[in-house]
Amino acid sequence: EDVIFFIAESKSAGRRLQKRLLIALGGIEQNAKLMAQEAKIQIWGFENFNELLELYDLPKIIFLPEEEWDGANLGALAQNLH
Numbered sequence: 001e002d003v004i005f006f007i008a009e010s011k012s013a014g015r016r017l018q019k020r021l022l023i024a025l026g027g028i029e030q031n032a033k034l035m036a037q038e039a040k041i042q043i044w045g046f047e048n049f050n051e052l053l054e055l056y057d058l059p060k061i062i063f064l065p066e067e068e069w070d071g072a073n074l075g076a077l078a079q080n081l082h
Helices: 002-011 030-038 046-055 076-081
Strands: 021-023 042-044
Touching: 002 030, 030 042, 042 046
Parallel strands: 021 042
Antiparallel strands: none
């Protein structure tokens, strides 16, 4: 569903886009990946995105297992998003 929405939104952007990039931090299903490739959308995973952040000396993204999401061990911003 997310890939279909992304394709529709990028087509209705009004101007021609040079590149379309989808960052799937939590992974992507095979059918969705094939749809994105057919629409000429680049797909980056978690590792690729962290490499980009490292290139610009920005903090990396770290996933916590859901059982550790109690809010007490998260920062203030993450608690608000949680």
